[in-house]
Amino acid sequence: MSTIDVTDQDFQEKVIDSDKPVIVDFWAVWCGPCRQLSPVLEEIGEKYSEKVTVAKVNVDDNPGIAAQYGITSIPTVFVFQDGEKVATSVGAKPLHVLEKEFADYLN
Template sequence: MSNAKDVTDASFGADVLTADKPVIVDFWAEWCGPCRMLSPILDDIAAQYADKVDVVKVNVDDNPAIAAKYGITSIPAVYVFQGGEVAATSIGAKPKQVLEQEFAAFLK
């Protein structure tokens, strides 16, 4: 079972933009192989850093408005939001250690 919460076009503002702590958003789709490879890595990060960040998932097929708003053209796309703004991005499936390095400022 995933540690990441599913977020929709309707709930994105409340779940991500007004969150008290940084939110890692995984933009993904069911048919995307690299997205499926990345999912357990993000689940590990969600569990390990639950006190530092929230991790959520946005299915781009089901929620095209949010994907369009943030210009998601390649998936998996992982964005970190802080204070309602995009603070960091990572495109493509990467090992956990690489994501931890890329997002180190938010995981401390």
């Protein structure tokens, strides 16, 4: 699998303390656009595995981290680098759009 699941408990370890950029997808099972975005993020995870980690946070199961980052609409995707949020994308988007938005972290 090219993505990792992250929880309120291990967010610090897997995302904030990561030595490479982490693309974090805030999603929920009932969210249609989240299901559309999921295979796109899987592809990014496979294609750019040397450059980034792709992580998924289920907002229903992990309300703490979602609240901490003010997630009000899903899917919301953040890029974290060196413990800081450095990019944001909201909504389901095709691969080429996300590759362009996140180019600084993928190349």
